[in-house]
Amino acid sequence: MQKNKQVRTRFAPSPTGYLHIGGARTALFSWLYARHSQGKFVLRIEDTDQQRSTEESTRAILDAMEWLGLNWDEGPYFQAERVTIHREMIRKLIDEDKAYYCVCTPEELEEKRRRALAEGRKPKYDGTCRDRKLPPSDGAVVRFRCPQTGTTIVEDLIKGKISFNNEELDDLIIQRSDGYPTYNFAVVVDDAQMNITHVIRGDDHVNNTPRQILLYEALDYEIPQFGHVPMILGADKTRLSKRHGATSVMAYKELGYLPEALVNYLVRLGWSHGDQEIFALDELIELFDLGSIGKSAAVFNPDKLLWLNQHYIKSYPEEKLLDVLRPFWKKSGLDVTDSDYGLHIVRDLKARAKTLPEMVESSLFYFTDEPPIDADAAAKFLTPEIADHLGAIADELTTLSDYSKEGIEAFLRNLAEARSIKLKTIAQPLRIALTGKTASPGLDDIMLTLGKERVSSRIRRAVSYIRNHRLS
């Protein structure tokens, strides 16, 4: 075992799309383990598939990593830039007779596979070219001569011991006919040469692991530790995909989720620490361990993520919340230049929103002198007999010297008492006068944020609204 070696983990996405929820969690686990162990976290882009890899995808993945706060110590390395190294190692294997050229065509192989399946045999490569000692040629691939006897044991950090009979393994292609190495080969060479000590990846890779171990041995590399993390499923227990809703990390940013919420959600999907649900990042780094990752697949639960988002919104520092809110306000055509006003709004609203756009939506009344008055609400609460009370509030407000939350609260109560009515009686009408709606932050909060002037004019507007609609 590599006892005193520095821990080195990596995240190795292929740039064929955005960073999705599943990949993000794997990256998070890998990152946390490196940080917890004071090791290094390496980012490597697996772009050996020339057809499907794009630069936009690479950019998108990097952006998402940054948004989540998963900073890397080395890289990004690009696998495609390392083909010279890969070819060198392939050369070595051929020279040692551990690999060989194969000229079977994809069509022939497909046909054999079909026939094997139809006859109920296992569809593995039949070894046609295994001992033909073929020279290199155009269109030939290179296959690894996989040991056909014995067993290969994977000591998985998460799943425990997994054993495979080598006879189940066939001679996998390590170099394609276009001269590029395949994933299973490149990943071994790169992980080994980058001194990765812990390969943490999705458990869709477990069946690749024994062949990779055999490759490590053939190349005389030290074998790293493996940890295969379970998949994330959709509500119907099938692999998470677009039809289960947003699966891209950046989509959640756009939907108004906080990175802290997504990280907290993702880490608890599979990993746990007793009954604790809320984890700050530094706490996670301190507590995280691979042993506490569960073995079974988990269903993605949008409701719980929403709850966490709400939690982080209400406990976010107000200045920070104001900052992340700005782009969302901008989308609604609002530019909050008065930071003091913005901070007041944030304070009023932070306990009442699950997402950022939701918060923007409920903040709209702060930004217009004439918030649209909900007709049903007006019909119910803006009655003729209320007009007088409202007018009185506006009038007496001018004499209120202690315009603080407590002062306003007392003012309203005293006024109600003086007029022999319940505060309840004027609360809703006043709320509608100020916001146009029946649901809002507390009256004292809104009035404080809005300021005396806005409050007075909105009340007078409501009074004339009543006159126009009810007393005509």
Next chain:
RNA sequence: GGUCCCAUCGUCUAGUGGUUAGGACGCUGGCCUCUCACGCCGGAAGCCGGGGUUCAACUCCCCGUGGGACUACCA
């Protein structure tokens, strides 16, 4: 089909042979209250099935069943 993995409330999970099976989301009853939230208190809801092992199994073993992954010149 073959290989491999997995299995506690609807969902995420704690549990590590003896517990009234705990927490969280969601659902729900109530409290707080100027509305809506927040918060607080309570409730319904679970060990896939069958065999063993054991004085005792959610926990260990086996077999079913169910789900998932892989089975590419994708990663």
